[in-house]
Amino acid sequence: MKSALETLPPEADTRTRIILTAGRLFHRHGYERTTVRELADAVGLKSGSLFHHFRSKEEILVAVMANGIQSVINEARALLARNHDPAARLEGMLRLHMHSIISGVGGDAMHAMIYEWRSLSPEAREPIRTLSEAYEQLWHQVIDDAVAHGLARGDPIILRKYLLAGLNSTVRWYRPEGRLAPEAFIQQLQQAALPDLQPDS
Amino acid sequence: MKSALETLPPEADTRTRIILTAGRLFHRHGYERTTVRELADAVGLKSGSLFHHFRSKEEILVAVMANGIQSVINEARALLARNHDPAARLEGMLRLHMHSIISGVGGDAMHAMIYEWRSLSPEAREPIRTLSEAYEQLWHQVIDDAVAHGLARGDPIILRKYLLAGLNSTVRWYRPEGRLAPEAFIQQLQQAALPDLQPDS
DNA sequence: GTCTATACATAGATAGAC
DNA sequence: GTCTATCTATGTATAGAC
Numbered sequence: 540m541k542s543a544l545e546t547l548p549p550e551a552d553t554r555t556r557i558i559l560t561a562g563r564l565f566h567r568h569g570y571e572r573t574t575v576r577e578l579a580d581a582v583g584l585k586s587g588s589l590f591h592h593f594r595s596k597e598e599i600l601v602a603v604m605a606n607g608i609q610s611v612i613n614e615a616r617a618l619l620a621r622n623h624d625p626a627a628r629l630e631g632m633l634r635l636h637m638h639s640i641i642s643g644v645g646g647d648a649m650h651a652m653i654y655e656w657r658s659l660s661p662e663a664r665e666p667i668r669t670l671s672e673a674y675e676q677l678w679h680q681v682i683d684d685a686v687a688h689g690l691a692r693g694d695p696i697i698l699r700k701y702l703l704a705g706l707n708s709t710v711r712w713y714r715p716e717g718r719l720a721p722e723a724f725i726q727q728l729q730q731a732a733l734p735d736l737q738p739d740s
Numbered sequence: 741m742k743s744a745l746e747t748l749p750p751e752a753d754t755r756t757r758i759i760l761t762a763g764r765l766f767h768r769h770g771y772e773r774t775t776v777r778e779l780a781d782a783v784g785l786k787s788g789s790l791f792h793h794f795r796s797k798e799e800i801l802v803a804v805m806a807n808g809i810q811s812v813i814n815e816a817r818a819l820l821a822r823n824h825d826p827a828a829r830l831e832g833m834l835r836l837h838m839h840s841i842i843s844g845v846g847g848d849a850m851h852a853m854i855y856e857w858r859s860l861s862p863e864a865r866e867p868i869r870t871l872s873e874a875y876e877q878l879w880h881q882v883i884d885d886a887v888a889h890g891l892a893r894g895d896p897i898i899l900r901k902y903l904l905a906g907l908n909s910t911v912r913w914y915r916p917e918g919r920l921a922p923e924a925f926i927q928q929l930q931q932a933a934l935p936d937l938q939p940d941s
Numbered sequence: 942g943t944c945t946a947t948a949c950a951t952a953g954a955t956a957g958a959c
Numbered sequence: 960g961t962c963t964a965t966c967t968a969t970g971t972a973t974a975g976a977c
Contacts, residue, residue, distance in 0.1 A: 553960080569858045571772035575953060588961050590954065654855060657770045693932035697925075700913060701906040701932045708905030724898075731894035731902045735935060754942080776971065789943050791972060944977070952969075959962075 554592045557582055562603040562647030566710075570600055570655040600655060601663050607648015608670045611639045615677045625684040629691075629736060630729065632681050633706070637725045640710055650710045678703065690736050702732055755793045758783055763804040763848030767911075771801055771856040801856060802864050808849020809871045812840045816878050826885040830892075830937060831930065833882050834907070838926045841911055851911045879904065891937050903933055 551559070560582045564573045575596055579586040593599045618631050639645030652671070659667065682699045685691045691698055709728070715721050730737060752760075761782045765774045776797055780787040794800045819832050840846030853872070860868065883900045886892045892899055910929070916922050931938060 569772070571770070572859070574951080576951095584960095585962060586953085587955080587963075591960060594954095596953065658773070692935045692938075694928045697928050698932045700909070701929065704909030704912075705902040705906040708901070708909070711905075712901060727895045727898045728902065731899045734893045737893075775969080777969095785942095786944060787971085788945080788973080792942060795972095797971065942977105944975100946974090946976105948971105948973075950970080950972105953967095955966075956964090957962100958964105959960105 553582070553584075557589065557592055557599065558602045558606055559644060559647075561599045562607070562644060562651065565600065565603060565655060566647040566650040570651070570658050597658070597660065597663055600651060600658065601667060603651050604648055604655075604667050605670060607639075607645050608652065608667070608674060610648075611636070611645060612670065612674050612677070614639070615674065619677060619681070625681075625688045626690055626736060628681045629685045629733065632678060633729055633733070634725055636703075636706055637709070637728065638721075640707065641713070641715055641721050646710050649707055653707055653710070675699070675703075685736075691733055692735065705732055754783070754785075758790060758793055758800065759803045759807055760845060760848075762800045763808070763845060763852065766801065766804060766856060767848040767851040771852070771859050798859070798861065798864055801852060801859065802868060804852050805849055805856075805868050806871060808840075808846050809853065809868070809875060811849075812837065812846060813871065813875050813878070815840070816875065820878060820882070826882075826889045827891055827937060829882045830886045830934065833879060834930055834934070835926055837904075837907055838910070838929065839922075841908065842914070842916055842922050847911050850908055854908055854911070876900070876904075886937075892934055893936065906933055 557578070561573075561578055564578055564581060568577075575589055576586045578599070579589050582589075589599070593602070614635055615632060618635055619628060622628055622631060640649050652667070656664070656667075678699050679695070682691065682695050682702070686693070686695050686698065706728070713719075713724060715724075719727065758779070762774070762779055765779055765782060769778075776790055777787045779800070780790050783790075790800070794803070815836055816833060819836055820829060823829055823832060841850050853868070857865070857868075879900050880896070883892065883896050883903070887894070887896050887899065907929070914920075914925060916925075920928065
């Protein structure tokens with residue numbers, strides 16, 4: 540269940556350090572408001588050196604997004620491959636998604652996906668859109684099945700968009716150090732999001 | 741149910757035209773990426789003239805947000821004042837919120853609230869935070885009541901945040917001209933968001 | 942209240958030495 | 960692969976005429 544990105548050696552290569560640092564800064568201050576000088580500073584480089592690794596600032600944003608979403612896709616595919624019960628799949632996808640968001644890297648990437656999409660040029664959007672659709676496709680199957688089995692009610696498309704938006708929005712306000720520990724939080728969130736999935740219902 | 745802002749005369753005063761145009765542009769292209777020159781152009785002014793009406797670009801963003809949220813607060817207060825049944829209140833608030841989002845002005849303001857919050861300086865955030873909390877407070881009452889009456893399940897705080905985030909996210913993808921007309925869309929969304937509220941359950 | 946003209950700061954990106 | 964130095968564009972905001 541642990542993300543590949545969390546297991547990186549402390550001395551990762553420069554390109555990777557740029558991506559991870561950029562994700563954190565974009566999350567904290569926004570992409571447009573983060574300057575290449577700030578990013579270089581945080582990585583421990585001078586601004587000119589960034590452009591040896593990336594052709595433009597936009598390319599860094601693309602890398603942040605792609606890095607995060609690819610990782611969650613891989614985990615989701617593994618989950619669905621080893622699990623075929625509709626309820627277990629639905630709950631598993633929700634838990635996986637939330638663990639990804641709560642982990643720093645996944646949350647940073649998710650935040651970028653949600654908030655910085657418009658900062659991408661049309662050309663830069665394409666690869667990200669492809670990845671994005673691949674991930675939504677996985678949810679699509681799971682939700683259709685869930686509705687068919689009475690685990691959720693409503694139009695599957697709207698249900699999926701509503702559910703993902705609600706889960707994603709937690710990057711804005713949930714803090715693992717706060718009142719609710721991650722496990723308890725995910726539990727509560729699941730009850731709010733998918734009341735019909737509860738064991739006691 | 742009609743927003744006060746939609747009833748403005750076609751020849752509104754310049755300040756109001758700046759606010760409405762800014763809301764539209766910020767929604768379409770983002771605050772940071774909208775230049776004061778573009779905004780002035782769209783209003784039919786030269787960029788210098790904007791600063792006769794507002795001290796800074798940030799002040800325009802604040803006005804966009806405050807304008808929209810104040811309007812929905814007023815309508816929500818009226819709704820709650822004339823209605824005391826928990827189910828009717830919950831459904832009414834959801835419908836009001838969605839109508840506000842789907843209407844141009846309310847949607848633009850909501851979009852700004854969600855996506856441009858970090859562009860505000862700490863001082864500029866204060867008045868907006870106050871308005872925001874006043875609105876959430878209204879939802880707070882309604883949701884607590886709803887949970888107490890079995891119209892929804894889960895932790896009321898998480899439920900409120902999850903619900904509002906899901907509704908708000910529709911500004912990103914719902915288009916009134918598309919497959920679902922506003923009324924049908926709100927109906928479907930209500931079923932996805934509040935399955936326990938359905939008349940048939 | 943709007944215009945023209947411009948000040949001033951800061952952004953992303955590049956060139957070439959090391 | 961990183962540095963220093965700098966180019967060039969573009970941003971917000973101001974001053975003063977009309």
